[in-house]
């Protein structure tokens with residue numbers, strides 16, 4: 001069964017690093033769709049610079065013309081911290097126990113996974129696809145992963161959850177943190193974010209705190 005990809009994040013703002021990993025993973029691993037799941041209140045960091053409504057407007061603009069990219073707002077509709085384990089339990093209730101789910105994580109996020117709320121439960125709910133990310137560790141560090149390490153993508157289709165698969169994507173050294181700094185310094189984020197995102201940020205004067 002074709003897996004559903006899940007890309008959670010703060011998306012503050014969504015950028016071409018996110019878009020590219022979603023597309024490359026969806027194509028290479030034959031996903032039926034990739035759901036972008038913005039976090040309301042990320043447990044591991046300070047509050048986002050943009051409120052959820054604005055981040056969702058940017059996401060909608062970013063994914064609008066890409067077939068297979070969808071938006072999943074369940075973390076924004078739920079009160080309290082956005083724990084991925086709750087999101088996955090909720091999703092499982094909808095898609096059933098047989099549907100393969102693949103949580104897409106950059107290598108940086110994967111390394112931090114053992115600090116996530118109830119992370120040991122994740123392998124029962126989803127596969128994890130780890131995308132390479134420039135700037136951090138390039139070698140997979142996943143000795144603590146409780147499930148299997150898959151060597152070929154077909155294994156992601158054969159079972160609903162429990163595997164980790166490492167996938168090399170085009171290296172794009174873009175981060176939302178760097179983009180926020182850039183805009184705050186009066187520089188343009190153009191060509192690092194989708195055009196529609198750049199236009200909206202510009203029109204709304206978002207992230208411009210320099211006066």
Ligand code: ATP
Pocket residue numbers: 008009010011012016017018021104105106107108109110131132133134172173174175176177178
């Ligand atoms: P910030 O700089 O604010 O922490 P970010 O750019 O890391 O933000 P997030 O919304 O936190 O963006 O990321 C969501 C997911 O996308 C994470 O799993 C992260 O590892 C991954 N990701 C983000 N940017 C890239 C990139 N350039 N290459 C590969 N993976 C990325």
